[in-house]
Structures are given as structure tokens and as C-alpha cells.
Amino acid sequence: MARDKALKLLNTRDPALKGLLEVPEEEYMYSGHNACPGCGAAQAMRFVLKALGNQTINVLAASCWSGIAGVFPYSALKIPVLHTAFETAAAAASGVRASLDMQGDKETVVLAWAGDGGTFDIGLQALSGAGERNEDILYVCYDNEAYMNTGVHRSSATPYLAWTATTPVIHPQDRPKKDILAIMAAHRIPYAATASVAFPHDLIEKAGKAKGIRGTRFLHIYSPCTPGWRYSPELGIKIARLAVESKVFPLYEVEGGERYTLSYRPRAVPVREYLRLQGRFDHLREEEIGLIQEEVDRRWERLLRWCT
Amino acid sequence: MVKGLFSPGMLPLISISSRTTLDTPTGSWRYMRPLYQDRTPPCQDGCPAGEKVQGYLDLAKKRKFNEAWRLIVEDNPLPAVMGRVCYHPCESACNRKDYDEAINIHAVERFLGDSALAQGLELEPASGGERGEHIAVVGSGPAGLSAAYQLARRGYPVTVFEALASPGGVLRAGIPPYRLPRPILDREIGRLQALGVEFRTGIRVGVDLRWEELQRYQAIFLAVGLSRTRPFPVEGARLKGFYSGLEFLRDFNQGHKVRVGARVAVIGGGNVAIDVARTARRLGAEEVSLISLEPKGELPAHPEELEQARREGIRLLDGRGVRRIQGRNSWVEALEVARVDFQGRDPVTGAVAFTFRKGKGMLIPVETVIAAIGQEADLSFLPQEIRGGGWLLPVDDHGRLRDTNIFAGGDVVTGPARAVDAIGAGKRAALAIHSYLQGVLLEEAKLPPVVPYERLNLAYFIPAKRAESRSLPIRERLAGFTEVESGLSQGMVRLEAERCMSCGVCNGCDNCWLFCPDLAISRKARERGAYVINYDYCKGCGICVEECPRTAMALEEEVQWRR
Numbered sequence: 001m002a003r004d005k006a007l008k009l010l011n012t013r014d015p016a017l018k019g020l021l022e023v024p025e026e027e028y029m030y031s032g033h034n035a036c037p038g039c040g041a042a043q044a045m046r047f048v049l050k051a052l053g054n055q056t057i058n059v060l061a062a063s064c065w066s067g068i069a070g071v072f073p074y075s076a077l078k079i080p081v082l083h084t085a086f087e088t089a090a091a092a093a094s095g096v097r098a099s100l101d102m103q104g105d106k107e108t109v110v111l112a113w114a115g116d117g118g119t120f121d122i123g124l125q126a127l128s129g130a131g132e133r134n135e136d137i138l139y140v141c142y143d144n145e146a147y148m149n150t151g152v153h154r155s156s157a158t159p160y161l162a163w164t165a166t167t168p169v170i171h172p173q174d175r176p177k178k179d180i181l182a183i184m185a186a187h188r189i190p191y192a193a194t195a196s197v198a199f200p201h202d203l204i205e206k207a208g209k210a211k212g213i214r215g216t217r218f219l220h221i222y223s224p225c226t227p228g229w230r231y232s233p234e235l236g237i238k239i240a241r242l243a244v245e246s247k248v249f250p251l252y253e254v255e256g257g258e259r260y261t262l263s264y265r266p267r268a269v270p271v272r273e274y275l276r277l278q279g280r281f282d283h284l285r286e287e288e289i290g291l292i293q294e295e296v297d298r299r300w301e302r303l304l305r306w307c308t
Numbered sequence: 309m310v311k312g313l314f315s316p317g318m319l320p321l322i323s324i325s326s327r328t329t330l331d332t333p334t335g336s337w338r339y340m341r342p343l344y345q346d347r348t349p350p351c352q353d354g355c356p357a358g359e360k361v362q363g364y365l366d367l368a369k370k371r372k373f374n375e376a377w378r379l380i381v382e383d384n385p386l387p388a389v390m391g392r393v394c395y396h397p398c399e400s401a402c403n404r405k406d407y408d409e410a411i412n413i414h415a416v417e418r419f420l421g422d423s424a425l426a427q428g429l430e431l432e433p434a435s436g437g438e439r440g441e442h443i444a445v446v447g448s449g450p451a452g453l454s455a456a457y458q459l460a461r462r463g464y465p466v467t468v469f470e471a472l473a474s475p476g477g478v479l480r481a482g483i484p485p486y487r488l489p490r491p492i493l494d495r496e497i498g499r500l501q502a503l504g505v506e507f508r509t510g511i512r513v514g515v516d517l518r519w520e521e522l523q524r525y526q527a528i529f530l531a532v533g534l535s536r537t538r539p540f541p542v543e544g545a546r547l548k549g550f551y552s553g554l555e556f557l558r559d560f561n562q563g564h565k566v567r568v569g570a571r572v573a574v575i576g577g578g579n580v581a582i583d584v585a586r587t588a589r590r591l592g593a594e595e596v597s598l599i600s601l602e603p604k605g606e607l608p609a610h611p612e613e614l615e616q617a618r619r620e621g622i623r624l625l626d627g628r629g630v631r632r633i634q635g636r637n638s639w640v641e642a643l644e645v646a647r648v649d650f651q652g653r654d655p656v657t658g659a660v661a662f663t664f665r666k667g668k669g670m671l672i673p674v675e676t677v678i679a680a681i682g683q684e685a686d687l688s689f690l691p692q693e694i695r696g697g698g699w700l701l702p703v704d705d706h707g708r709l710r711d712t713n714i715f716a717g718g719d720v721v722t723g724p725a726r727a728v729d730a731i732g733a734g735k736r737a738a739l740a741i742h743s744y745l746q747g748v749l750l751e752e753a754k755l756p757p758v759v760p761y762e763r764l765n766l767a768y769f770i771p772a773k774r775a776e777s778r779s780l781p782i783r784e785r786l787a788g789f790t791e792v793e794s795g796l797s798q799g800m801v802r803l804e805a806e807r808c809m810s811c812g813v814c815n816g817c818d819n820c821w822l823f824c825p826d827l828a829i830s831r832k833a834r835e836r837g838a839y840v841i842n843y844d845y846c847k848g849c850g851i852c853v854e855e856c857p858r859t860a861m862a863l864e865e866e867v868q869w870r871r
Binding site for chain 1: 323324325326327328329330331332333334337338767818822823825826827828832842844845847848849850851853854855863
């Protein structure tokens with residue numbers, strides 16, 4: 001019953017249905033940045049800034065993006081960027097917000113930007129503190145599911161049974177991926193959502209919606225990584241799309257920590273199709289793929305229950 | 309830059325970037341180069357006339373109906389006619405048929421043709437001015453009309469000779485009006501006259517005009533089709549009440565009185581046989597049987613035609629042959645029909661191989677028998693040294709008879725084919741004649757490779773039902789010769805054009821621009837419908853190529869470009 005009700009609530013918006021939202025023309029990024037060819041994190045930043053506009057300050061924790069943004073004296077962004085330490089994105093963003101507030105500037109958006117390592121692991125207490133205080137910041141975690149910049153080391157965002165440099169094939173990741181959105185929802189922040197670079201219209205719409213909300217807003221953006229996931233660079237968007245279509249990474253929103261809304265009805269592709277495009281899953285045996293499928297299905301059913 | 313941090317004489321409080329990454333041209337990392345490269349859509353490849361189907365669907369989508377029509381008439385001067393009578397090989401080739409249903413291309417073409425007629429649009433000559441060489445076209449069927457048009461628009465004076473009283477060939481004498489209303493044909497042919505094509509009707513070359521008199525023309529195009537009925541090799545073919553399909557249609561379509569009995573047997577399994585059967589039904593025949601040697605599924609007739617015939621109550625007796633026609637008082641009384649083993653058909657001569665099975669046949673009482681078992685070329689008007697000894701005219705790759713100024717095309721060269729094959733043959737012949745007269749090398753049209761269905765990125769398409777035109781209820785159909793198909797409305801045409809996947813041709817969907825992680829594709833500076841790639845910064849990831857829904861881009865090794 002609950003499941004049927006949830007399915008009814010599904011928004012069947014399709015990436016092919018363009019025109020629902022015109023992608024803003026303006027760019028807030030420069031070419032020539034240091035991201036690898038085909039980098040999902042670069043796409044994520046480009047889409048988010050298209051929604052936020054130039055009245056934005058980016059507080060950037062140590063991550064791939066620290067390099068992408070350009071080594072001194074270069075900058076890849078047209079907006080101010082404050083580079084900060086690994087664990088401090090939320091704390092530094094809170095400080096920037098306080099300073100703006102003191103100057104009477106309520107307009108400027110403070111964008112905290114960190115990877116999965118800086119969010120799920122190292123920066124979690126700072127993020128939790130900011131969320132608990134309901135700081136007026138927009139926190140974006142671009143999730144490439146490992147510490148990619150340091151050399152593909154596992155994080156608590158690394159998916160179950162994936163290869164990384166620190167979870168080699170003989171001992172792949174043995175814990176499920178941490179549910180960061182549930183953690184953020186537990187803080188009862190006004191807005192938290194997942195998004196994917198393969199669904200730019202949905203992503204830009206969510207970033208725009210977050211911009212209009214006061215308090216702590218959290219965006220979890222799925223962001224493929226060519227060298228870390230071991231795939232040919234042109235496949236990034238395809239993999240990100242299959243992550244959504246296979247329910248590995250569902251697109252949804254949580255408002256006020258309680259109201260769950262699905263953003264897209266997946267086409268229910270088997271996880272095998274998603275996994276087989278990536279070298280980090282090459283070692284999986286059939287029964288292990290079955291385990292992953294079970295876990296994905298279980299989480300999906302749980303999400304549907306929450307969406308009622 | 310933040311104010312106050314760069315006060316003169318002061319060092320900033322923290323290190324601040326002073327330059328942008330535009331200083332670092334990351335294009336040097338690239339070892340694969342994306343580029344825009346249109347390919348051939350399968351519809352265009354499947355059209356013997358080479359219509360740029362994707363192009364006119366795209367224009368129709370944007371409501372540019374007149375421009376769309378202009379694009380069609382580059383390759384086919386008769387859109388309203390062909391949109392009705394063509395068996396649309398483009399739709400059989402359409403990639404969308406593997407996704408949901410093929411685009412209803414012929415209905416769009418028909419709409420564009422009708423819309424141009426309604427607005428009185430005229431054919432326009434191509435640039436190049438008038439030319440002096442006078443060309444004779446013998447036969448005014450689709451091949452002759454197409455060639456005459458292509459030559460006339462290139463500035464040549466063209467005279468078309470037609471044996472019947474009015475031009476159109478098989479379009480007029482063969483195709484019944486419920487498929488092609490005559491005013492449509494008249495007006496599209498009238499447009500050729502307006503362009504300057506001269507029609508001399510009622511002149512049978514070799515009878516009313518000596519072959520030698522054609523020698524004063526600088527080039528001759530023979531498009532006489534297959535005008536003679538193949539003799540029916542069965543006892544009883546001399547009885548009253550027996551007709552040949554071609555003559556039956558020709559007589560009816562020319563307004564002669566044609567009568568059929570209540571029970572009619574049509575012998576043959578091709579499109580002409582179906583035209584005959586459906587016409588007989590409309591002339592009042594209550595029971596019409598279609599007797600074909602081929603078993604069901606192997607009939608040469610188009611499946612859609614077969615289906616319409618079935619709906620109109622025509623009974624198909626497949627895998628059967630006629631042993632004899634039984635007569636009484638010199639009138640047809642019954643047919644003896646028996647099962648056969650069908651062994652095949654010669655695609656050129658149309659000759660069939662079959663054997664009767666053992667056992668007793670079935671006697672079908674009928675008043676009228678019409679045999680539509682194929683036609684052959686009547687080449688008797690040509691001197692022996694030109695016509696050769698075969699069934700058809702022997703021509704070279706360019707449609708030319710060896711060492712002459714005589715060209716030929718259409719059914720008289722290929723054997724029985726579709727009208728659209730003739731349109732294409734006429735177009736190619738016109739190009740060959742033009743090259744011959746101007747003494748220039750015939751440029752071979754080299755099309756880029758065709759995009760197969762597997763090369764499309766299906767994530768960007770949504771299933772959508774094909775728009776079908778309404779067809780007349782059976783009762784109204786049988787009451788006369790009103791057109792069966794009603795065509796699509798303007799709104800439906802636009803929706804149908806929207807369904808086009810634009811295989812291999814950029815239609816400005818923005819995906820490449822949207823997904824580029826390096827902001828190296830600009831869409832403000834579109835060139836010829838495409839975008840511009842800034843190779844100073846493109847790292848060659850290939851996402852634009854992969855995410856192009858229609859394979860209008862390619863990825864090539866950079867080394868080739870650096871040499």
C-alpha cells in the first residue's frame with residue numbers, strides 16, 4: 001500500500017523532456033581548469049554556478065577541486081573562492097556567512113564545496129555542527145566515492161565491494177556506502193537533495209531551489225571520476241545516468257528532514273549494466289553482483305516507504 | 309576582485325589569484341579530437357529519389373512548411389502525388405521503427421505537397437540560366453516527369469511525348485483515384501508545365517511520330533515503362549468477361565465504360581492486382597477473389613495494400629494457380645484453381661516458376677476474370693540496333709545506351725519497380741544528360757555512412773505514438789472512388805515531425821554544449837546548425853560525442869590533425 005502510494009507520487013520527469021527548464025546561458029567557470037578529461041566534478045560546479053549566479057562566495061575544502069580551481073596565481077572560477085583545509089568547509093562557510101551578515105549582506109550565497117572525503121569523513125563534525133545550528137549556507141558534496149586527489153583511497157562513500165587503492169581486489173570495500181542524506185535529514189535542515197551530473201536540468205533546478213531557501217541546504221551530487229573508477233572518459237555521463245536508472249543513486253529531495261520526494265522514476269536497469277562499465281567493479285563475481293542488486297533493491301524499497 | 313585587498317603599496321592579507329586558467333590552454337592534453345560530422349539518415353538512404361527526409365521533417369517541426377516543400381522538390385517534383393502513392397521505403401528504413409514506430413513520413417510529405425498546392429507555390433528554376441539544347445522525353449510516367457523537371461529547372465527546353473490523351477503515365481492510367489485523386493495529379497503536372505516543360509499528348513512515338521524525327525533533339529530520354537500485358541497462358545483467355553489488369557485499369561482510368569460481374573476473380577499477387585481488385589469492388593463486384601501463386605507473406609504486393617484489400621472484403625486465395633477458365637456461350641463461367649508449389653520469380657522479367665500439386669482443383673464460379681500477372685516493355689517503336697534483343701533496354705551505369713545520345717530509365721530499364729524508383733531514375737538520368745551535354749564529368753554523389761539504430765543514444769528519446777491518418781469507413785469507400793486516406797492535420801504533422809530522431813544530423817539539441825566539462829563548446833557561435841569547439845581548451849574526453857543522441861559527432865585521433 002505504502003509503496004503504491006509512493007509510486008503515484010513519482011515525478012516522471014525525463015532528461016529528454018527539455019524545455020521544462022532553460023539552462024542558463026551564463027558561465028561562471030573558465031576553460032583551462034585542471035580537471036581530468038571528462039571530470040564529473042567540473043560538470044557539477046558548472047551546473048551549480050549556473051543556478052546560483054555570480055553573487056556567490058565559494059568556500060572550497062581540500063579536494064580534487066582545490067587543484068581544478070587552479071594553482072596559484074590562477075583561478076578557474078569567476079566568483080570569489082576561499083581555499084580552506086580538508087575538514088573545514090562547513091565551519092569556514094559559517095564564518096564567511098557571519099561576516100556577510102555583519103556587513104548586512106543577506107543576498108550573497110555562501111557555497112561550501114567539498115568532496116565525499118571532506119564531507120562523509122573528515123568534515124562531518126563541522127558539517128553536523130553547521131547543520132545543527134542551521135547556518136545559512138548551501139553545502140555541496142560532489143561525490144566521486146573515494147579520495148581521488150590523494151590517489152584513489154577509500155572513503156565512507158566508497159560503495160560496497162568496490163576496488164580502491166586501499167581496498168584492493170583481494171580485500172575490496174566491505175562496508176556499505178554511508179547514507180549521508182539520511183544523516184543530513186536527521187539534522188532537520190530545511191533542504192537536502194541528491195542530484196546527478198547526468199541529469200543537469202534536475203540538478204540546476206535543485207540548486208536554484210536551494211538558493212531560494214534560508215538555513216542549511218545540502219546537495220549530494222553524484223560525480224563520476226575517470227581515473228578513480230577506471231573507465232574511458234567519454235562514458236562518464238552514461239555511467240552517471242545508469243547509476244540513477246539502476247536505482248544505485250536515486251534522485252530525491254528531503255524537506256524539513258521529513259518530507260521525501262522522488263525526483264525521477266528510474267527505468268529499473270539491472271545494476272550489472274552500471275557496474276560492468278567500470279574497472280573498479282571488474283573483479284566482481286556473479287553472486288557479488290547479486291548481493292549488490294539485493295542491497296540496491298532493499299534501499300530503494302526503504303526510500304519508497306519514506307516517500308509516503 | 310575584493311575591494312581593499314589590493315590597496316597600493318600594501319601586500320594582500322592572504323594570497324589571491326590574479327589570473328585565470330584561460331592562461332593554461334589545456335587543449336594540449338588532448339589525444340582524441342571531437343568534431344561535428346553529419347552522417348546519412350537511413351530514411352534518405354532508403355529513398356530511391358534521395359529525398360532529404362530528415363531535413364524536411366526538421367523544417368516541418370519548426371512550422372517552415374514552405375521551406376520544407378522546397379527541400380522535397382529538389383529531388384521529387386510531385387510531393388502531393390508521391391506522398392499518396394509511394395510505398396515509402398523511407399519508413400521501412402526509419403530507425404524509429406526499432407524504438408517504437410517509424411515516422412509517418414509519407415503523411416508529412418503529402419501534407420507538405422497539399423499545403424504547397426493550396427498556396428499555389430510554383431517550382432522554380434535552379435540558377436544557371438537558360439540553355440539551348442532541346443531534350444525529348446518519351447513517356448510521362450514518374451520517370452519521365454522527374455527527368456523533364458530536373459532538366460527544365462536546369463534551363464533546358466524539354467518536350468514530353470505521351471501516347472495517351474493526358475500526361476501522367478502509370479500515375480494516371482494505372483493508379484486508381486481512391487489512392488490518387490486526379491485533381492492532385494493534374495495540378496502537380498500543371499506546375500511542370502508552368503516551369504516550361506512542353507507536353508505533347510496523344511502521340512505514340514513510332515506511330516504518330518517517326519522515331520527518326522526525334523533525332524533533331526540533342527538528347528532523348530526513354531521512359532516508356534512497361535505498357536504491354538503479358539499474355540495469360542491458360543486456356544480460356546479469349547472468353548468474354550476476361551480482361552488484362554493493365555487494360556482494365558487503363559480503360560477505367562480514362563473514363564471508358566468498364567463493367568464487372570457480381571463475382572470477380574483477380575489473378576496476381578502484385579500491387580497492380582490489388583489496384584484491380586479494389587477497383588472491381590468499387591465498381592459493384594460483391595465477391596472479389598485474389599488468386600496468387602505466392603503463399604501469404606511472399607506476395608510482391610505492399611503489406612498495407614494487402615491489408616486494405618482484406619478490409620474491403622477481398623478474399624485472398626494464396627498459393628494457388630489457375631488451371632483453366634471454363635466458359636459457356638463464349639462467356640466466362642468459372643475458374644479451376646489448384647494449389648501450387650511456388651518456386652520463385654525472376655526480378656527482371658517477372659516470370660514465375662511453379663508446379664501444380666496433385667489432386668483435384670476447386671471450381672470457382674465467376675462472371676469476370678482479370679489477370680494482373682505482370683507487364684512487359686513494348687519496344688517495337690525502336691530500331692533493332694537500339695533496343696537490342698532483350699526484355700528491357702540495355703544501358704550503362706549512367707542510363708545511357710551505348711555510344712548514343714539516348715538515355716533510358718524507369719521500369720523499361722529495371723523491370724517492374726515502384727514509382728519512387730522511377731522518380732529517382734529520372735533524376736539520375738537528368739544529371740547524366742546534363743553532364744553529357746555539357747561535356748563535364750558526372751559527379752558521383754558520395755553520401756557519408758548511414759547511422760544504424762545501434763549508434764543512437766536512446767536515453768534522450770521518449771516513446772511517442774505514430775500519428776496515423778484516418779481512413780474512410782468501408783461502406784463509404786465502396787460507394788465510389790473517394791480517397792481512402794484523409795491525411796494528417798497541421799498539428800499532427802508537427803507532432804509527427806517532432807518524433808524524428810534526426811539520425812546523423814545535428815539539430816541543435818545542446819547536449820554537447822551542456823555536458824562539456826571544459827566549457828570548450830560554444831552555442832552562441834553556431835555554424836551551419838552546429839556548434840563551435842574551442843580546441844585550445846578541449847581535452848578530448850569525448851563526452852560530447854558519446855552523449856550526442858544522433859551520432860552527428862565523431863572522435864578522431866589527434867595525431868592525424870597534428871601532421
